Structures are given as C-alpha cells and as structure tokens.
Amino acid sequence: MKIHDVNQFRKKILEYYRRNKRDFPWRETFEPWHILVSEVMLQQTQVQRVAVKYPEFIKSFFSPGACANAPLSAVLAKWQGLGYNRRAKYLKQTAEILVAAHGGKVPDTLAELVRLPGIGKNTAGAILAFAFNIAVPFIETNIRAVYIHLYFNDNAAVHDRDILEKIAATLDLKNPRVWYWALMDYGVYLKTQHNGLLQQSVHYKKQAVFKGSNRELRGAVIRLLLKEGPVSAAEAAGRLSKPEGLTKKTMDGLVKEKMLEKLYGRYMLREEDI
C-alpha cells in the first residue's frame, strides 16, 4: 500500500499507537540524562533486554556526576548483559564531558549532542525528541521499516537519504515525542506482519557469526575480569574453558590477539586502574 497523503499517513500511525502503545520505564520520564542512557542502551539491543537493565543502571548512576565519578569497572559491571561494552565506556566519557563542559546537563542541540562519544545523528535525534520534544528527522530500524513499507514498497534498494526526506516531510512539529513513539511502535508491528522489510534497505548487511569469534571471547574475558580482577592469560584460559564453553580455537585468541592486554588497556581493568 502506498500513501501519498501526509494526513492519512499520520492518522494511520497515531491510530495504531492509541490502541497499541508500548510502555517502558524510559517513556515515563523526560529527564534528559535518563533518556540519553536509555537511547545508548537501545542501540542494537532489544527493548526487552534494556527494560530489565535500565532501572538498576539509573539507580546506580542517577546523574551524570554519579556516572562520571564512578570507576569504569563499576559502570561496566552494571552494563553486563547488554553487550557492546564500549557503549558503557562512551557513556562514562559522555558523563565526564557533561560535568566538565555542560554544567552537568545534557545539551539540547544536535550539534552538541553528536560531539559526545557514542552518540551519532540518530541517537541525538531521539534524545531531542524524547527528552526535549524537539523535532528533527532521524532514522532507526523500526522507523525504517515503516517508511519502506508505506513509501518504498516496490523498491528493492532504498537509501536512508530518501527515507529521511520522507521523515522530514511527515514530521510532527508540535509533538515529535509522541510521533516518534508511535512510528517505532508501528514499525515493530509491521515487522511481525511482513518478512524482509529491512532487506529492501541498501544499508542492510548480515552480521558476522558470533559463536567462535573474538567478540565472543572478549565478552567472556570482560566478565571474568570484572568478577576476578586482573589475571594472567594462563589463568584466564583455565577459568574460561569450562564455564563459558568456548572452543579451543576461540581461546587461542587470548594469546594470538593479545586479548588481555587489549582489554586491560581499553577498559582500564588492571590493578592500578581500579
């Protein structure tokens, strides 16, 4: 189905939303730091998993100051289960910048937000909409599905730049917060009804296999370091082989990739860093 009338399109989305709104903890607050935290957590991570971790994380790091002052290991510990651990590092760095350069507050302009580590144009747009009710076009996987289905249904190679044009043309300037919530909820629904919507995007790409990868090993090593403190490669190998069920080939990365050294450096998990 193709939609040519903006009002018809808006009505369709908002009507669905009125009846099927999803409730999440981060939709019960407009507090910018809390919104920012939720948006970083939600990058490439299912809402159901974030819904479990978010409240506890917010309790521990209620303000940018609380996050900035905490050791990275503490932030990482609360992050476990969400994946992509560098986001926890970005979040702490962002908190430090907010304290040092923004009076401990989240800025309300796109230009300032995208300068923060781990915050790109899409997350920045989401923060502006959900924290400040400021309307800027941004794209995200569920929104992408909506526009592909309703505006580019017969196009097998849709570019985000063309979707963004439609997003701009249909933007709700009065209440972007509700509009984007509605778009996302409708996108989730559409994806249950139609297969392969996202494959119509030229930006679609398959993920590399996780099992047996360095990513799998890194995740396991981080968990071990957070639990046990600094260890040698030999100790790590001994502790990981059984409980984590890693293959020998995967474990070789500990030595070959100098995995421990890299992770100690990246996440400051040596004795002297803590």
Place this chain on the structure above:
DNA sequence: AAGACGGGGCT
C-alpha cells in the same frame, strides 16, 4: 563502503 563491536531470543 565495509568491518568491528555482545549477547540473547526466536525460528
């Protein structure tokens, strides 16, 4: 433009 970057749930 392509890869790196976690981990879990669902089919």
Place this chain on the structure above:
DNA sequence: AGCCCAGTCTT
C-alpha cells in the same frame, strides 16, 4: 542455522 536487535566509530 540463520536473523535481527531504538547504531556508532574506524578504516
């Protein structure tokens, strides 16, 4: 065995 997840950063 794949597919996908409220993406960002680096090369």
